[in-house]
Amino acid sequence: MKLLTSRDNPQYRKLRQLASNSAASRKGEYAILDGIHLCQAYLGHVGIPVLCVASQTSQHHPEVSAIVQECKSGGAKCLLLTDSLYRPISQVENGVDIVFVISKPAVQTCPVLRQTAVLLDRIQDPGNLGSILRSAAAAGIARVFCSAGTASAWSPRVLRAGMGAHFLLEIVENVVLEDVMEASEIPVIATTPYTETTIYDCDLRLPVAWLLGHEGKGIRESLLDKASDRVVVPHQGAMESLNVAACAAVCFFEQVRQNRVCSGGNRPLPD
Amino acid sequence: MKLLTSRDNPQYRKLRQLASNSAASRKGEYAILDGIHLCQAYLGHVGIPVLCVASQTSQHHPEVSAIVQECKSGGAKCLLLTDSLYRPISQVENGVDIVFVISKPAVQTCPVLRQTAVLLDRIQDPGNLGSILRSAAAAGIARVFCSAGTASAWSPRVLRAGMGAHFLLEIVENVVLEDVMEASEIPVIATTPYTETTIYDCDLRLPVAWLLGHEGKGIRESLLDKASDRVVVPHQGAMESLNVAACAAVCFFEQVRQNRVCSGGNRPLPD
Numbered sequence: 001m002k003l004l005t006s007r008d009n010p011q012y013r014k015l016r017q018l019a020s021n022s023a024a025s026r027k028g029e030y031a032i033l034d035g036i037h038l039c040q041a042y043l044g045h046v047g048i049p050v051l052c053v054a055s056q057t058s059q060h061h062p063e064v065s066a067i068v069q070e071c072k073s074g075g076a077k078c079l080l081l082t083d084s085l086y087r088p089i090s091q092v093e094n095g096v097d098i099v100f101v102i103s104k105p106a107v108q109t110c111p112v113l114r115q116t117a118v119l120l121d122r123i124q125d126p127g128n129l130g131s132i133l134r135s136a137a138a139a140g141i142a143r144v145f146c147s148a149g150t151a152s153a154w155s156p157r158v159l160r161a162g163m164g165a166h167f168l169l170e171i172v173e174n175v176v177l178e179d180v181m182e183a184s185e186i187p188v189i190a191t192t193p194y195t196e197t198t199i200y201d202c203d204l205r206l207p208v209a210w211l212l213g214h215e216g217k218g219i220r221e222s223l224l225d226k227a228s229d230r231v232v233v234p235h236q237g238a239m240e241s242l243n244v245a246a247c248a249a250v251c252f253f254e255q256v257r258q259n260r261v262c263s264g265g266n267r268p269l270p271d
Numbered sequence: 272m273k274l275l276t277s278r279d280n281p282q283y284r285k286l287r288q289l290a291s292n293s294a295a296s297r298k299g300e301y302a303i304l305d306g307i308h309l310c311q312a313y314l315g316h317v318g319i320p321v322l323c324v325a326s327q328t329s330q331h332h333p334e335v336s337a338i339v340q341e342c343k344s345g346g347a348k349c350l351l352l353t354d355s356l357y358r359p360i361s362q363v364e365n366g367v368d369i370v371f372v373i374s375k376p377a378v379q380t381c382p383v384l385r386q387t388a389v390l391l392d393r394i395q396d397p398g399n400l401g402s403i404l405r406s407a408a409a410a411g412i413a414r415v416f417c418s419a420g421t422a423s424a425w426s427p428r429v430l431r432a433g434m435g436a437h438f439l440l441e442i443v444e445n446v447v448l449e450d451v452m453e454a455s456e457i458p459v460i461a462t463t464p465y466t467e468t469t470i471y472d473c474d475l476r477l478p479v480a481w482l483l484g485h486e487g488k489g490i491r492e493s494l495l496d497k498a499s500d501r502v503v504v505p506h507q508g509a510m511e512s513l514n515v516a517a518c519a520a521v522c523f524f525e526q527v528r529q530n531r532v533c534s535g536g537n538r539p540l541p542d
Contacts, residue, residue, distance in 0.1 A: 134517070168510060198531075243406070245517060249521050
């Protein structure tokens with residue numbers, strides 16, 4: 001495996017730029033996967049990366065050497081960095097040193113909504129976005145649409161919080177949600193604290209599109225006006241609202257629950 | 272209002288240390304509340320802080336001046352900082368400059384569990400801990416017990432993510448969870464991906480204690496062994512697990528749902 005030792009190596013400089021999470025790197029065609037778990041998930045669900053990078057210390061770690069071996073067999077380029085060169089590449093503290101460089105999936109055109117999906121209006125926090133993607137994948141949802149102003153889905157922090165959800169979902173970014181909602185063939189359900197209708201009053205046994213909004217400001221009026229229904233997770237009075245990722249999880253799994261009841265999957269509670 | 276202009280002022284140095292989130296500040300008797308929302312929540316739910324601090328720029332902001340006024344009327348000490356002195360105090364980007372210094376609630380002795388509560392085993396991420404506290408308060412849960420090794424509940428990041436939940440909950444830190452579980456008069460339900468029993472199979476209409484564990488390692492075996500039940504949020508096979516804060520929200524609100532059904536609060540779905 002080729003060892004890089006110089007900060008001035010052009011390949012190293014590119015790698016460092018990509019890892020910096022700058023606007024330039026966000027718009028590029030590559031993303032960086034940081035840590036054993038994401039790399040294993042990528043190998044399992046997608047395939048061989050463009051580039052596999054380990055540090056001199058980590059190369060003998062059994063899971064790292066298994067990953068590197070699989071990459072080599074699949075024809076991926078592999079690089080070794082000195083520990084001091086590796087450090088600025090990774091944002092994971094106390095992790096095992098391995099990153100993949102991958103091609104982001106090709107930009108999708110927006111399909112007409114017919115299956116359960118998630119519409120995100122300007123979600124700011126990378127941890128929240130990653131958690132929402134992870135919950136969506138865990139609930140069996142296949143597509144997530146992000147408006148302009150939502151955190152970049154393929155940034156290192158969102159990838160880390162997503163824990164591999166990115167490889168199970170189709171994620172469409174910079175979407176004009178108004179257009180998607182107008183063309184939708186399924187109801188769009190907006191979550192907002194300002195309604196009396198709870199998610200438990202809502203029939204979720206058929207596909208719906210879940211619309212979730214900005215952490216502080218919620219969903220834009222222009223989108224709320226186009227939603228089929230407005231629902232709330234019925235929180236106690238003194239707490240104003242739930243975290244948006246917690247709200248998303250409750251909604252997605254209420255739908256899972258209703259569909260399990262429908263298919264006889266839940267044991268009925270005794271009277 | 273007194274204006275501080277020197278970095279060497281002893282009061283300023285104390286404030287800066289408190290805001291630095293160091294081990295020393297975590298163990299102290301004071302905590303710092305950063306931003307308008309937390310300060311308003313404190314005034315609304317608890318009362319007057321020890322100290323109220325604004326910046327020269329923010330002092331004319333209408334919400335800040337209302338908060339300062341309320342603090343002064345209540346007898347709190349108020350300080351004004353130059354903008355450059357204020358900056359290192361706050362971790363909020365693009366926020367409005369106001370912080371409170373408050374006394375942390377007195378350390379509780381562990382009461383015997385009789386009402387629904389949350390037991391946290393080594394939750395690492397401040398955002399996750401804050402989100403769990405927020406969901407617990409929103410679900411009407413009154414008490415949260417944190418093991419040693421859980422993030423510090425009164426640190427600025429957890430306070431921020433908690434969005435005021437701290438003032439609605441009784442939070443007990445550095446708890447020996449084994450002891451609490453042994454003395455518990457209600458079932459302790461451990462959440463883990465390694466079981467077939469789903470939360471929907473579980474009767475949650477009476478009080479339970481929810482046990483949630485470390486983001487990567489889950490709940491310690493010594494605690495799992497003492498739990499009355501092990502349950503899972505039934506996620507799809509390809510996604511290994513949910514984020515712990517998402518899992519917590521789904522559990523807490525499944526209990527809310529079952530209790531609403533019980534009290535006739537949910538509209539039954541049509542057949």
